Amino acid sequence: MIDLTIENNVAEIVLNAPAKLNSLNEEALGELSSAYDDAAAAAASGAVRALVLRGEGRAFCAGRDISNVHPETDDAVAYLGGLVTPLLRKMAEFPAPTFAAAHGACLGVGLGLLVATDVVYVAENAKLGSPFANLGATLDSGGHWLFTERLGAHRTLDLIYTAELMTGADAVAAGLFSRVMPADELLQRTRDTAQRVASGATGAFRASKALVAGIRDRRIGLWESISEENTAQGELCGSDDYAEGFAAFQEKRTPVFRG
Structure with missing residues (x-):
């Protein structure tokens, strides 16, 4: 079924x-x-x-x-x-x-x-x-x-x-x-x-999913959440999708994300 x-x-x-x-x-x-x-x-x-x-x-x-x-x-x-x-x-x-x-x-x-x-x-x-x-x-x-x-x-x-x-x-x-x-x-x-x-930057979406789960399940406050956001962003900035997103913005074109 x-x-x-x-x-x-x-x-x-x-x-x-x-x-x-x-x-x-x-x-x-x-x-x-x-x-x-x-x-x-x-x-x-x-x-x-x-x-x-x-x-x-x-x-x-x-x-x-x-x-x-x-x-x-x-x-x-x-x-x-x-x-x-x-x-x-x-x-x-x-x-x-x-x-x-x-x-x-x-x-x-x-x-x-x-x-x-x-x-x-x-x-x-x-x-x-x-x-x-x-x-x-x-x-x-x-x-x-x-x-x-x-x-x-x-x-x-x-x-x-x-x-x-x-x-x-x-x-x-x-x-x-x-x-x-x-x-x-x-x-x-x-x-x-x-x-x-x-078709989007699903690696970034997974990071947001984890951040939201932390707020929901661990009841983390504003500053801890900001700290975790900073860490997540730092990890993402080495990804291909991060580079593609910035390049597409600067070149005024639609990004092609790979996930």
Whole structure:
């Protein structure tokens, strides 16, 4: 149910179980993890310089596939801690810019996949939130962090207690994700952006990705962040893309970056 294609330096990973709204069981999580491994190997060789994640059908991902889960034998810690969390970390550390095109239901683990992606574009018809109150469970896969960080404690608990869902437009207006788009334009615009980024100075983009992760995960302050920026810039100034960018600017032409 997980498809991977690579074309023009862009990897596209597709959640392809539309009849189940792309919900993920243990097997599907394994396939998704393997797809990211394969894409990362291609990135290491220079064949992939950006990645797009999307879902087929009416939804991006409705979360965990619980159709065959029995509460009396379920091991949520094994599913989340053993499978989901390592996948999310792998996604967040992918060695190239990553993009997600999210439409329809984006819930539970599906929301977590978006948390672990660099840039998320959502359709106006996207549905995001915490439906877990209806299951006697709690929000997982990074949802508490995302909502509290972007929305504050009061709005987070309001969403959790009521199980009310936000539209894609509401989510972007609240600062959860990058941009909202009409559903019929979402995928092509996401692909176009990823293609444009893949033609850019992806080494510099990787440096920015690491700098942002440091601010997010280590809570570094202004001056430490500036110091790390200085170090990153110093490392980049010896690169071919750095030389090309400066030469193109001085010669008044479009740069040709190699990544």
